[in-house]
Amino acid sequence: MANSQVIKVALLGAGNVGSQVARILTEEAPMLSERVGTEVELIGIAVRDTSAKRHYEVDSSLYTTDADALIDAADVVIELTGGIEPARTRILRALTAGKSVVSGNKALLAKHGSELQAAATKSGAQLSYEAAVAGAIPILRPLRDSLAGDTVTRVLGIMNGTTNYILDQMDTTGAQFEDALAEAQRLGYAEADPTADVEGYDAASKAAIVANLAFHSEFTIDDVHCEGITSITADDVAAAATDGYVIKLLAICERDGEGVNIRVNPTLVAREHPLASVHDAYNAVFVQAENAGELMFYGPGAGGAPTASAVLGDFVAIARRLVLGGSGVPEYTYAQLAATPMNRVVSRYSVGIEVDDKLGVLANITRIFAEHGVSIQTIRQTKSKNASGEGVSSIRIVTHRASDENLRKTMAVIDSLDTVREITSVIRVEGE
Numbered sequence: 097m098a099n100s101q102v103i104k105v106a107l108l109g110a111g112n113v114g115s116q117v118a119r120i121l122t123e124e125a126p127m128l129s130e131r132v133g134t135e136v137e138l139i140g141i142a143v144r145d146t147s148a149k150r151h152y153e154v155d156s157s158l159y160t161t162d163a164d165a166l167i168d169a170a171d172v173v174i175e176l177t178g179g180i181e182p183a184r185t186r187i188l189r190a191l192t193a194g195k196s197v198v199s200g201n202k203a204l205l206a207k208h209g210s211e212l213q214a215a216a217t218k219s220g221a222q223l224s225y226e227a228a229v230a231g232a233i234p235i236l237r238p239l240r241d242s243l244a245g246d247t248v249t250r251v252l253g254i255m256n257g258t259t260n261y262i263l264d265q266m267d268t269t270g271a272q273f274e275d276a277l278a279e280a281q282r283l284g285y286a287e288a289d290p291t292a293d294v295e296g297y298d299a300a301s302k303a304a305i306v307a308n309l310a311f312h313s314e315f316t317i318d319d320v321h322c323e324g325i326t327s328i329t330a331d332d333v334a335a336a337a338t339d340g341y342v343i344k345l346l347a348i349c350e351r352d353g354e355g356v357n358i359r360v361n362p363t364l365v366a367r368e369h370p371l372a373s374v375h376d377a378y379n380a381v382f383v384q385a386e387n388a389g390e391l392m393f394y395g396p397g398a399g400g401a402p403t404a405s406a407v408l409g410d411f412v413a414i415a416r417r418l419v420l421g422g423s424g425v426p427e428y429t430y431a432q433l434a435a436t437p438m439n440r441v442v443s444r445y446s447v448g449i450e451v452d453d454k455l456g457v458l459a460n461i462t463r464i465f466a467e468h469g470v471s472i473q474t475i476r477q478t479k480s481k482n483a484s485g486e487g488v489s490s491i492r493i494v495t496h497r498a499s500d501e502n503l504r505k506t507m508a509v510i511d512s513l514d515t516v517r518e519i520t521s522v523i524r525v526e527g528e
């Protein structure tokens with residue numbers, strides 16, 4: 097190594113991801129130093145409790161509870177604590193002092209990304225966060241760099257490993273929702289508060305981050321329409337399977353007139369669609385660009401070691417820039433597109449309705465769909481008796497493409513019918 101400079105790294109957090117980053121920085125220090133072109137040194141790890149047990153143990157003298165002192169002594173800060181505060185204040189402290197930052201904190205970036213980026217741009221530091229979206233999969237760097245000369249029109253995919261794991265287990269093994277979630281937590285896929293995963297907020301944060309880079313704008317999580325998977329039942333999964341579908345939580349960002357529609361919702365995906373074969377905590381993201389056409393990115397979307405890989409990739413890129421000189425690359429948010437409302441979104445729907453088994457009920461329902469301009473593609477009716485011996489009919493309707501607004505109005509009228517017992521599910525269907 098020609099360079100005698102030492103790049104000092106401060107790590108904040110030693111949980112699932114942080115401990116794997118500590119392992120790689122410790123065990124692979126010679127390799128990383130060669131790739132950076134100068135010596136790389138982990139100078140400390142900020143934790144809440146220095147005596148707590150970790151997934152990977154480093155020299156105990158590296159642990160400290162004084163995060164600010166550690167940041168001040170470092171050249172590069174890696175933030176893997178999660179949450180908004182104190183992560184935001186600590187990252188701002190580093191960036192303001194001109195220290196580059198790597199973070200996997202999508203919740204923070206989807207809320208305060210503009211503020212953090214402004215601080216980085218002002219001081220010439222670099223803020224990188226490949227780990228924040230789709231774990232190990234390189235998706236942000238391709239959007240930021242590889243596709244910088246193209247025009248992205250749509251990004252669609254599975255961006256949350258925990259919910260994909262849960263839905264996949266329900267589909268393939270018949271597992272219960274709660275059991276699959278507990279296993280996802282044990283495997284280190286879930287957020288510290290898994291509500292963020294199952295309610296869709298984690299995927300929504302990622303969708304906002306992706307939309308910013310894809311469309312050169314400044315969206316936050318508040319611009320994302322978000323539906324999670326907590327309302328998905330074993331019956332929904334079974335009904336989807338009967339109709340040749342699998343349920344996936346999709347994040348979709350697409351150009352829509354003058355703006356961008358950004359949404360996260362459970363979606364029926366045909367079994368033969370490539371997204372249907374994304375199992376476990378894997379993620380897959382399709383990017384459509386005017387000249388490139390359609391690109392697909394696939395790989396582990398969560399977990400300590402895979403996510404650490406993305407973190408270290410960002411770190412090496414930043415450290416190389418420090419060795420060569422030159423400031424960080426700002427984000428170009430010149431387009432400033434607005435988020436478009438959901439009522440304009442057009443998609444197919446699968447609707448489950450439980451009705452009285454009486455003459456004319458089905459005809460009445462199909463008439464209401466027609467009156468609202470919602471065209472039915474397929475309809476399936478199964479009959480059974482409830483506990484009181486009364487005849488009950490379960491109707492499953494898959495529509496042609498309809499606007500969110502028309503579908504909602506249709507379902508409101510149907511819900512008000514005396515012959516309708518329950519609307520059991522309304523799920524979007526991907527594709528034409």
Ligand SMILES: NC(=O)C1=CN([C@@H]2O[C@H](COP(=O)(O)OP(=O)(O)OC[C@H]3O[C@@H](n4cnc5c(N)ncnc54)[C@H](O)[C@@H]3O)[C@@H](O)[C@H]2O)C=CC1
Pocket residue numbers: 108109110111112113114142143144163175176177178179181182200201202203227228229231284285286287288397398399400403
């Ligand atoms: N687990 C995963 O698969 C992925 C996680 N991420 C993100 O990476 C970050 C870390 O995730 P995990 O390692 O899974 O979480 P974790 O909950 O396992 O680890 C976070 C660690 O930070 C510590 N911590 C929290 N507040 C702190 C503070 N104020 N000072 C010092 N330490 C503090 C916690 O005690 C914990 O040990 C989060 O932002 C998460 O969203 C991103 C991609 C994938």
Ligand SMILES: N[C@@H](CC=O)C(=O)O
Pocket residue numbers: 228229230231255256257258259285286287293298397398399
């Ligand atoms: N909880 C997240 C972790 C990675 O971002 C997920 O399950 O995808």
Ligand code: NA
Pocket residue numbers: 226227228229230231232233234235236406
């Ligand atoms: Na990634």
